[in-house]
Structure formats: structure tokens, C-alpha cells
Amino acid sequence: MTWASWTTVGIHAQPGVVRTVEAGVIEGDLTLHTTWSDGLAHVAVQFTGATDWFTMAGSPVPCPSEEASRTFHQDVVEAIRGGEDAGPTLRRLFGQ
Numbered sequence: 001m002t003w004a005s006w007t008t009v010g011i012h013a014q015p016g017v018v019r020t021v022e023a024g025v026i027e028g029d030l031t032l033h034t035t036w037s038d039g040l041a042h043v044a045v046q047f048t049g050a051t052d053w054f055t056m057a058g059s060p061v062p063c064p065s066e067e068a069s070r071t072f073h074q075d076v077v078e079a080i081r082g083g084e085d086a087g088p089t090l091r092r093l094f095g096q
Helices: 066-081 083-093
Strands: 003-020 024-037 040-047
Touching: 003 066, 003 083, 024 066, 040 066, 066 083
Parallel strands: none
Antiparallel strands: 003 024, 024 040
């Protein structure tokens, strides 16, 4: 089994941008982690420095390759950094 993972620390999420399965909408200083395995990208976020991880709404997402999942991770990071306009981009990325 092939897998890969990426983590980006210190992403500032504005209110209403990041939606999770377990905690609803979260904001503030976040860490994003993507794990790619078996053709799926699993995306989780946490408050930077915390121990609990939350699944982003819409995760996992089909990704055919390690390279595609790396690009997907970076696209999610950039969308969150986009601020108030991130919602539509994140919904598109997560197929919602």
C-alpha cells in the first residue's frame, strides 16, 4: 500500500470558512493535515498546538495519485488563506 501525507501549520481561518464533521465551523490559527492512501485524500484540521483533529466536511476526496493529493492539499491551504471568499472554493474542492 502506498501512502503520503502533508501538514501545513499556521493557517489563519476567518469565521465561517472551515467546516468540520465533529466540531462544525472553526476559525483561528489552524494546522491542516492531508493523508493520501488507496486513491483518497483524507483531510483533517486542528487548532495549531492542540491535540484533537477534526475531519473537514467532505473528506475523504478521491485523488488518483500522490501528486494530485499534494496539489489538492495546497489548494485547500490557499483556499483557507483566501479568507471570506474561501467558502465556494472549498465546497468545489470537496465536491459539495
